[in-house]
Amino acid sequence: MPTEDDREAYMGRAFELAREAGERGDGPYGSVLVLDGEVVMEERNREVTDDDIAAHPELTLARRGARELTSEECGEATMYTSTEPCPMCAGGIAIASLGGVVYSVGAARAAEAFGDSSLIPCGEVFERFGHDAEVVRDVRADDGLTIHREYRAV
Numbered sequence: 001m002p003t004e005d006d007r008e009a010y011m012g013r014a015f016e017l018a019r020e021a022g023e024r025g026d027g028p029y030g031s032v033l034v035l036d037g038e039v040v041m042e043e044r045n046r047e048v049t050d051d052d053i054a055a056h057p058e059l060t061l062a063r064r065g066a067r068e069l070t071s072e073e074c075g076e077a078t079m080y081t082s083t084e085p086c087p088m089c090a091g092g093i094a095i096a097s098l099g100g101v102v103y104s105v106g107a108a109r110a111a112e113a114f115g116d117s118s119l120i121p122c123g124e125v126f127e128r129f130g131h132d133a134e135v136v137r138d139v140r141a142d143d144g145l146t147i148h149r150e151y152r153a154v
Contacts, residue, residue: 007136017057029056040077041065050121060102081101086119104144
């Protein structure tokens with residue numbers, strides 16, 4: 001099990017990727033996939049860059065993980081992501097059978113801060129799919145919210 005320091009370091013990389021996406025004009029979202037203590041894949045949001053509404057980093061990593069890892073490796077992999085996965089991404093994570101998700105800013109907190117409509121929590125989506133992923137919430141949440149403030153027009 002990763003230590004708190006490990007979680008913060010992995011989240012730090014997800015934040016770097018989120019900033020890269022924000023600098024490029026995409027929404028500030030970034031994610032890494034960790035297996036056996038190593039980052040094995042990483043992605044930035046590319047919705048604007050690729051003109052693709054499904055180019056969220058969480059969904060992209062879930063798809064890559066399902067394609068490039070064994071089912072056992074998927075079950076042992078943990079995604080660290082700058083913001084709670086939306087229902088589309090959570091569905092992809094469940095279908096890929098990833099073992100866990102660690103996120104920074106929760107959907108409800110982001111919705112409150114930016115006036116967005118609140119999303120369905122990823123844990124509820126996992127339940128609907130019968131997927132028993134470990135979910136760790138609010139890792140460096142204030143830092144994650146700061147990144148959204150830097151790149152989102154309020």
